[in-house]
Amino acid sequence: MDFSVIVSDALRSGIGPIAAIYALAAMGLNLHFGYTGLLNFGQVGFMLVGGYGLAITVSTFDGPMWLGVLGGIACAIVLALLLGLPTLRLRADYLAITTIAAGETLRLFYRSSWAEPVTGGVFGLQRFANDFYALSPIEPGTYGVWLVRFSSRDLWVMIVAWALVLVVGSLLALLIHSPWGRVIRSIREDEVAARSLGKNVYAYKMQSLVLGGVIGAVAGMMQAIQVQSVNPDNYDPAVTFFLYTLLVLGGAGRILGPVVGSILFWLVLSFLDSALRQAIDAGYISPDLISTSEVGAVRFALVGVALILLVAFRPQGVLGSRKEMVLSGR
């Protein structure tokens, strides 16, 4: 077993572009779940419309990239309104059901043969982010220290994605400590009390849903840009479940929760992945028990176990406060 490879894999994905993208998507989810108490199980749907909004504008309609970004954001706003309109007046469980169903339905819709002329169907769309990479000021080559090295492309995506995390995080911190933020937190704590103080709870919830959805869409765009491709099957509901895991891990209802959660999540996940593969290659784990191709599934199953244990024993995660995370949903 080569430990330097395992450590390198773990560190690279802990600070890499994917961790930044998940942190960003989880920030949107944090606004929904951590601050407003909205149970959005379809954050992946917002990532999907964001990524596809960009890809379709550039690839299918030959539009400029800035228009694609605006298109993706517009799609996320429309989706949030469509989801919020029927469900936000109802109990939390209705929103949970509708969002998980909407995320999956969007995926089915975008991959259907009917939508293929626009979305590329099961093949998806590729090579729509050349403009983004053309902006890169970094000379081609690999950069890094010790075991952690990135290509210039990844480095550029990383810098932009972490910068977005910084910007969005700062904006959210300001918002949360503004009067608006106090109202949404009071909705999470006691909706009836907020309503009886004359606050339009429905409007605040809707604003939170739209804003968090747009943040999710931006994360989806960065994800699409990072691999220069969108494919419906990358938007599995499991992505939302991952986001919940890392959000609870880092601490929901904390600005830095998603960031700490995402870094830890990807660090541990890649460590496990790499260690399992090496152990199988080296013969420490019999291939009959787990084959290399099953490592991915084992990893997912472990995430499920981690999520159950976290919520049961440490719902506040690393940074959160336990008092805030005992939500009843009524």
Add this chain to the structure above:
Amino acid sequence: MLVPALTLVLVAVPAISARAQGEEVPRGPTFGARALQALVDGIQFGVIIAITSVGLSLIFGTIHLINFAHGEFVTIGATFAFFLNASEAGPGWHLIPAAIAAVAFGALLGGAVDRGIWRPLRARGTGLINMFIVTIGLSLLLRHVVLVLYGTRPASYGQYDIQSTIGLGPAGITPRDLTVTLLSVLVLVGIAVLLQKTRIGTAVRAVSANRDLAEASGIDVQRVVLFVWMLAGGLAALGGVFFGLVEIVTWDMGFKLLLLMFAGIILGGLGSAYGAMVGSLVIGIVAQMSTLWFPVDLQYAWALLVLIVVLLVRPQGILGRAERVG
């Protein structure tokens, strides 16, 4: 509520229908025959969804938990029966004993998650929203355990695989599908009798109606909840075997069905067992009838549309009581 949902699909855009007809022609020569065929397929599909969703709705009714892992119970039932029936490593039983064993396994699994996860969490005072998140963790865990054990290859059971259809007027149905449909209806009637006539069924209804009052009247609520979980697990497994029989067994079949179950129970009224039956039947018919006009790969998407329309117009569902749900 049936009417707007159905008309929405029936009066749908003719422009799209012209395009879709060339690619996805259901069996039968004339439109009427195809519509009848879709209706028959829809009823068959609907009763299978109903079997799986009744348990989901009963769980919601008794402990207000939405079990996002319910789809995995379905998959586990189907794949467990597949293991006993047709897997190379399995004992190669006939499908009927394999299905019975799968139902028993599903019931045990349901009981095990209640005893092992939900009861301790309730005792710890974990909030309901946090419990929802635990169910998605459980879903992730079970789904990928199935993936490791079963693999990604779709497969059929060893028996009743290929059959010729028998005619029902212009529509046709295979003896297998007809048997599955009739058995499903029998099971649904059985659940209704269980809920209405037996002692435990009455207790389930009492806990659904008012948990505190039921507890004060001397009903052992924990035991009722355990019974509901076992019933739900067994029914989900049975639905999985039926679905695997008429369609195919895959590792993610349950998750696809889950969305239809959600649409069904919300359409019928969250928490009502009979609502779940009626709602699921409607969803099954809508999904199959949509293929008359729209591509087959979008048929599940219509369920969501129905769901959103219901939430806008009548959030308590067809059979739900009109109460404040917001």
